Amino acid sequence: MELITILNRCHRFPGFVYQHAHLGADKKTIEVAVRPRKGSTAVCSRCHLPAPGYDQLAERRFEFIPLWGFLVFLLYTMRRVDCRRCGVVAVEEVPWGDGKRTLTKAYMLFLARWARRLSWKETAEAFRTSWDKVFDAVEHVVTFGLEHRVLGQIDAIGVDEIQYAKGHKYLTLVYQIDLDVTRLLWVGRERTIESFRGFFTVIGDELASKIVFVCSDMWEPYLKVIREKCSEALHILDRFHIVAKMNKALDEVRAGESRRMATEGRVPVLRKSRWLLLKREENLKTEQRFRLRDLLRYNLKTVRAYLLKEAFQQLWDYNSPAWAGKFLDDWCRQVMRSRIEPMKMIARSLRQHRELILNYFRAQKLLSSGVVEGLNNKAKVAMRKSYGFRTFRSAGHRCKTGAEQGMIAKPPRV
Numbered sequence: 001m002e003l004i005t006i007l008n009r010c011h012r013f014p015g016f017v018y019q020h021a022h023l024g025a026d027k028k029t030i031e032v033a034v035r036p037r038k039g040s041t042a043v044c045s046r047c048h049l050p051a052p053g054y055d056q057l058a059e060r061r062f063e064f065i066p067l068w069g070f071l072v073f074l075l076y077t078m079r080r081v082d083c084r085r086c087g088v089v090a091v092e093e094v095p096w097g098d099g100k101r102t103l104t105k106a107y108m109l110f111l112a113r114w115a116r117r118l119s120w121k122e123t124a125e126a127f128r129t130s131w132d133k134v135f136d137a138v139e140h141v142v143t144f145g146l147e148h149r150v151l152g153q154i155d156a157i158g159v160d161e162i163q164y165a166k167g168h169k170y171l172t173l174v175y176q177i178d179l180d181v182t183r184l185l186w187v188g189r190e191r192t193i194e195s196f197r198g199f200f201t202v203i204g205d206e207l208a209s210k211i212v213f214v215c216s217d218m219w220e221p222y223l224k225v226i227r228e229k230c231s232e233a234l235h236i237l238d239r240f241h242i243v244a245k246m247n248k249a250l251d252e253v254r255a256g257e258s259r260r261m262a263t264e265g266r267v268p269v270l271r272k273s274r275w276l277l278l279k280r281e282e283n284l285k286t287e288q289r290f291r292l293r294d295l296l297r298y299n300l301k302t303v304r305a306y307l308l309k310e311a312f313q314q315l316w317d318y319n320s321p322a323w324a325g326k327f328l329d330d331w332c333r334q335v336m337r338s339r340i341e342p343m344k345m346i347a348r349s350l351r352q353h354r355e356l357i358l359n360y361f362r363a364q365k366l367l368s369s370g371v372v373e374g375l376n377n378k379a380k381v382a383m384r385k386s387y388g389f390r391t392f393r394s395a396g397h398r399c400k401t402g403a404e405q406g407m408i409a410k411p412p413r414v
């Protein structure tokens, strides 16, 4: 059986024929030449209708699903059409590709399916491709899905930013986090007001107005768009983001103090203390717990910052928004007197977002604490799982298992 026969079985398009398959010059790729069927007309990529030919462009390579360890490429010379309807010379549309993307639709679908089971990074590694290509695939499939399916009611969304390309670029991801459906709804480049607004443009005002619950971090452009588009929804700040920020501040204090102690030639008591301080105490092994106790006896900035961070955890135990608010105010006041600059930054930011933080407790009154916690966990698990980035794990918290989340009942509509 020949490769062409197999391709004709699984990936056949009227108007095009597979000519022949051969090994590429590097002997690691299979290249399959594709050409238009004789007499077939090219389709204009603007109006999606047949149009008379104009000329040809250079050959393009479309990556197909890899086979037996070989990368597979379809080689095709794109035609241009002189479309009278559109009044321009436009490049043709090919049924296996999507605009300028270099992956075939089939390969993008393949990667996107795996990317739901593995993290994006793991998917890239497993199929020897790049994170960018997996991202491209997910973006294509999600966008296609959003354009071609009727979205039902969306009760809850979570929005998150992720950093990629060595920290220079951001994406905005929007997840549906209803208790019975968790799915990636939308992917946008950048983390600007415009990019997040793009999501609401796609779903339309009617659906947006019915969203009852939004979970986000403290990124100002997101907060602004949420105020603008989901003013009726209960907006809570993802508590894991808050904890992560605090851990980052604590780590900064520790690193700074540790360096200072080294230059002053003092006993390096902070050496290898990073995880002791970032992990929750209940997650430490017995021996680590002893070391932590020992460390806490020192009068260090790091220790004071650690105690402040630990004290803050108590916030989440409150049921009443009023008492939670009082606790938050007291905590911030204490921190502002601490002379620990990174922690003071956190306190300032918490003060600034006080009302949103207290929404967490207001939501618990409306929904029940299990539900709110469930949505919060769901946002975290769905989001963190996608990236395969280590940054989030280093923030010192771990995802809850599916079983733990499964105990939560469906929220009532508010």
Ligand SMILES: [Zn+2]
Binding pocket: 044, 045, 046, 047, 048, 049, 051, 083, 084, 085, 086, 087, 090
């Ligand atoms: Zn056209």
